[in-house]
Amino acid sequence: MKKNPFSLLKNDESGIAIMMVMATIAILTFILAELTFETKLNKIKVYNYQDKLQARLNAEAGLKFALAKLRLYQEGRNLLEKNESLKKTVPSSALQSAVTSIFVYPIPLSPSANIIQKTAVQDFEKDSLLKGKLTVEMQSVSGFLNPNNLRIPEPKEGQENKEEDKSDDDAKKGSAKPAHQYIEDRLVQTLEEAMKKKSEEDDTFDALYGNLNAALLIKEMKYWVNAPHSFNDPERAELEPMYLSKGVTPKHSPFSSLDELYLMEGWPDDIIDLIKDKLTVHEITTIQVNEITKEQLKILFPNITDAQIEEFFKARDGDQELQEEGQKFKTAEDFKKLITEDLGIVQGSEYDEKMKEFENAGLKIGTAGQLFRITSVGEFNRATYRITAFAEIPIKPKPKPKKKEGETNPPTSETPDNDSQNPDDELTDQPKTDDKKKKAEPDEYMVPRIVEIRVD
Numbered sequence: 358m359k360k361n362p363f364s365l366l367k368n369d370e371s372g373i374a375i376m377m378v379m380a381t382i383a384i385l386t387f388i389l390a391e392l393t394f395e396t397k398l399n400k401i402k403v404y405n406y407q408d409k410l411q412a413r414l415n416a417e418a419g420l421k422f423a424l425a426k427l428r429l430y431q432e433g434r435n436l437l438e439k440n441e442s443l444k445k446t447v448p449s450s451a452l453q454s455a456v457t458s459i460f461v462y463p464i465p466l467s468p469s470a471n472i473i474q475k476t477a478v479q480d481f482e483k484d485s486l487l488k489g490k491l492t493v494e495m496q497s498v499s500g501f502l503n504p505n506n507l508r509i510p511e512p513k514e515g516q517e518n519k520e521e522d523k524s525d526d527d528a529k530k531g532s533a534k535p536a537h538q539y540i541e542d543r544l545v546q547t548l549e550e551a552m553k554k555k556s557e558e559d560d561t562f563d564a565l566y567g568n569l570n571a572a573l574l575i576k577e578m579k580y581w582v583n584a585p586h587s588f589n590d591p592e593r594a595e596l597e598p599m600y601l602s603k604g605v606t607p608k609h610s611p612f613s614s615l616d617e618l619y620l621m622e623g624w625p626d627d628i629i630d631l632i633k634d635k636l637t638v639h640e641i642t643t644i645q646v647n648e649i650t651k652e653q654l655k656i657l658f659p660n661i662t663d664a665q666i667e668e669f670f671k672a673r674d675g676d677q678e679l680q681e682e683g684q685k686f687k688t689a690e691d692f693k694k695l696i697t698e699d700l701g702i703v704q705g706s707e708y709d710e711k712m713k714e715f716e717n718a719g720l721k722i723g724t725a726g727q728l729f730r731i732t733s734v735g736e737f738n739r740a741t742y743r744i745t746a747f748a749e750i751p752i753k754p755k756p757k758p759k760k761k762e763g764e765t766n767p768p769t770s771e772t773p774d775n776d777s778q779n780p781d782d783e784l785t786d787q788p789k790t791d792d793k794k795k796k797a798e799p800d801e802y803m804v805p806r807i808v809e810i811r812v813d
Contacts, residue, residue, distance in 0.1 A: 408740035411488055415735025416742045419493040422460065423731045424748060426495070427805040430456040431750050434725070438799035448687035449725035450647045457495040457729070462487055489737030497726035498747070499648035500637045502547060502656070504618075505611040506540040506718060507579040509587045536718040537579070543656055544575045550655070551631050566628060577623045581607045599623060612638040614809060639747055639808050643723035644715070646692040647673070647685050657711070658702050665700050672699070689722040727751070727802075743813040753801040 433452045437444045462485070464478050548571040556563035576592040599622055600607055612618070615638055618629045635652060644657070651666055661669075672695055675683035686692045697705045715721065731746045 405740065408738045409742065411737040412735040412740040412742035415487055415489055415491045415737065416733045416744045417735075418487065419460070419491050419733030419735060420731060420744050420746060423493050423495055423729075423733065423746075424805055424807075426456045427729065427748055427750060431802045431805060434750075434800075434802045438801070445687060448685060449723070450645075450685055450687075453497060453725040457497060459495075460491070460493040462491040489735065491736070492732075492734045494732045496730045496732075497645060497648055498637055498639070498641065498728040498730055499645045499650070499653070499726060500635055501641050501644050501653070501720055502540065502544055502636050503638060503641060504544070504578050504636060505582055505638055505640075507537050507544075507575075508582050508611065509535075509537050511587070539714050539718045541575055541579060544578070545572050546659065547635055547652070547656060548575060548628075548632055551635070552628070555631055562627065566625060569625075569628065574624060574628065577621055581609070581621055582611050584609050596623070614638060637728070639728050639749060640719075640751075641726070641728050642719055642721060642752065643725070643727055644720055645724065645726045646689070646722060647724050648726070658696070661702050665702050668700055669695065686724050688724065692722060692724075728808075745811040745813070746807050747809040748805050749808050750805045751803045753803050755798055 430452060433456075434449060437447065437449055437452070463482055466475060466478055470478075552566065552569065552571060556567050573592060573595070576590060577596050579590070580588050580593065580596050603622060605622060608617070608620070615633055615636065617638075618624065618633065618636075619626060644653075649657075651670075654666060654669065655661060671681075671683070673683050673685065675681050686695075693705075693708060696702045697708050703711070712722065727750045729748050729750075731744075731748055733744045733746075735742045735744075
């Protein structure tokens with residue numbers, strides 16, 4: 358019987374082994390490719406992490422370098438404070454400009470650099486442990502409106518409600534405003550002017566926020582930073598229910614960052630963005646007249662005219678059209694002379710009165726600052742790491758006068774110098790000291806410290 362050829366092909370299994378081998382090879386090839394890809398991907402991740410770590414080390418090195426420069430600035434300020442003649446010759450603003458100059462690594466060289474300069478830079482880079490790039494910028498923070506100064510101080514024992522007991526007669530006599538009240542007035546004024554200007558420029562903004570009450574917004578800010586028992590203003594009856602209805606509890610403590618402004622319920626983000634750059638939440642005790650802006654000048658002197666503002670900046674920064682160089686203020690007295698005598702913005706007595714109000718709010722006129730914004734950017738290959746920090750150079754508090762034996766209160770400059778009060782003075786040969794002739798103790802600047810830090 359003849360066999361069917363198709364049955365022979367059907368029973369022939371010699372090609373199955375080849376197919377299985379080819380399938381196995383294909384699967385192993387796919388697995389190998391996948392493992393190779395994962396290995397390369399993990400290798401790239403490791404390299405990226407190393408680059409990011411090196412960029413971070415560079416940025417941290419830049420921050421330490423900035424603090425070292427501020428330490429030199431601190432020593433220089435203390436030296437100037439102790440030497441009056443040197444202080445008049447070398448303004449503190451010049452010292453500030455020297456330490457806040459930008460630092461870039463690798464150090465760029467101009468094409469005209471000589472061989473000595475090139476060799477010095479090469480030797481510096483050879484001995485340096487930095488790998489990659491580094492940029493360190495320092496800026497003095499000149500804004501002096503601080504929402505945290507809206508805090509009402511806790512009354513001392515026996516002084517409860519002292520501010521509420523002040524009569525109108527005391528106000529007429531020129532009693533200094535409490536610090537929180539002065540700052541509140543300035544914040545309301547600043548916010549009203551900013552909103553008015555924006556409304557005139559933007560019809561949409563005017564339609565959305567034209568009816569907002571600037572004074573109430575600042576009251577809410579005051580409510581936010583004060584303890585509940587300290588804030589007893591009439592507006593509390595309106596602010597408290599607003600937070601209770603939304604189940605939100607105000608912080609009732611100082612702002613630690615400007616970003617916390619967005620947590621206030623009554624403040625739209627557009628209003629915060631409008632005034633944010635004019636504020637600071639860090640302690641500033643010096644109004645820098647060499648860095649003061651047009652808006653800040655209006656806060657100091659609300660009645661100043663546009664012509665006087667223009668003349669002020671021409672005197673300080675120079676006139677480009679006439680190619681005249683400006684003259685930076687060396688001392689606070691130079692600023693006073695320009696304001697009261699040269700420009701006639703206010704009279705000397707009014708200027709002194711305003712300065713007393715600022716001193717009461719913890720501010721004083723100066724030519725250099727104490728709060729600095731540090732931006733340190735480290736780079737390595739394609740990785741970038743940015744550190745933004747605020748560093749403060751605080752002033753050492755002056756010791757309070759010590760009580761003498763038998764005295765209930767320490768002596769003050771307000772005590773009248775009347776010989777009839779102590780007739781025994783006529784029998785003594787000891788010379789009298791005139792407290793008014795005593796020089797004020799110079800400020801002593803302390804070690805710089807970081808008060809806020811951000812990482813990008």
